[in-house]
Amino acid sequence: MFGRLTVSGQGEATVAPDIATISLGVTTQAGTAAQALSDNNVKQQAILDKLTELGFESRDVQTSGLNLNPLVAYAEGKAPQVTGYQAQNIVTAKVRDLAKLGEALDALVAAGANEMNGLTFGRDDDAATKDEARAAAVEDARQRAQVYADAAGMKLGPILSMTEVGDAVPGPQPMMMRDAAAQKVPIAQGELSINAAVNVTFALLPEGAGDGPEDGMDEGSGDGMGDDMGDMDHGPDDGNAPPPPPVVPGATPPAPPGGEPMPAPDAAPGAPAPN
Secondary structure, eight states, X not given: OOEEEXXXXXEXXXXXXXXXXXXXXXXXXXXXXXXXXXXXXXXXXXXXXXXHHTTOOGGGEEEEEXXXXXXXXXXXXXXXXXXXXXXXXXXXXXXXXXXXXHHHHHHHHHTTOOEEEEEEEEOSOOHHHHHHHHHHHHHHHHHHHHHHXXXXXXXXXXXXXXXXXXXXEEEEEOOOOTTGGXXXXXXXXXXXXXXXXEEEEEEEEETTOOSSGGGGSOXXXXXXXXXXXXXXXXXXXXXXXXXXXXXXXXXXXXXXXXXXOOOOOOOOTTOOOOO
16 A cells, blocks of 8 residues: 655746836816816826927836815814815836836836826836746755655655646746846836745655555555465366266266276165155
C-alpha cells in the first residue's frame, strides 16, 4: 500500500513593468451647480486635448469619475447652509512609454489638472512571468514534500493531484528608475512581483519501492486470489476428467484400462442380495 501527502507551494517571479496607469483630473468650485460644472468642463477638455497632444491613444483614455456636490457650511446652533457647489471630473490614462511618464505628468498639471488619484504600474503581457511563478510554486511544493518524506523514512512518489490556489497576482516592489533624475517629475517605476500558489498531493512509498504507487502494493493484491490456485493438485491429467461412476454393492466394477475386472465388493450387512 502507499500513502498520500498534501503540501502547499509558493512561487514568485519578478519583471519590470512596461505600462503605467495614471488617474487625474480637475476639481472646480462655484456659487451655482451650473457654473461649477461649466468651469470644470472647460478645464477638463484642456486635459483631454493635452493627452491627445502627448500621443495618448483614445483606447487608453477613459473617464473614471464625474461628481457634482454641494458645499455645505455647518455652524453651531444653525441649520446647514449650502455655500456653493463642487464639480470633479477624473480621467484614467494608460502610459505605454514609461520614459515619458514624468514629462506627461508635468504637462498635464500645467494644462490644469489639480487632482491626482493614483499611479500604478503593470505589464501589458505578463503570461510568461505568471508561468515562471507557477513553476516555482510546484518546485517549492516538491521540496517541502521531500523534507516530510525523508523525516518519515518514506520515499516520495509521483504527483497524484495538483490544484492552483487563486490566480497569479502581480504586486509592486519598489525599485528606482535609472533615468528618474532626467524627468521633470521624479518617478520610481519599481518592478512587478507575480505570486502563485498550489496544493499538491504526492504518493508516499516505502523505502526501496519503485517510482509508481502500484509498486508499494502487496503482492497478489490484484485479484485477491494470490498464487494458491497454482498449488492445487489436479492429478496426472489436465484436471478435466469426469469423476468415476458410483459403486453399486454386488455389481462388478468396470475394469481399469488394460486390466482385469475387479471383484465385486461384499454387500453391506443387512443389504438385500442382488437378483
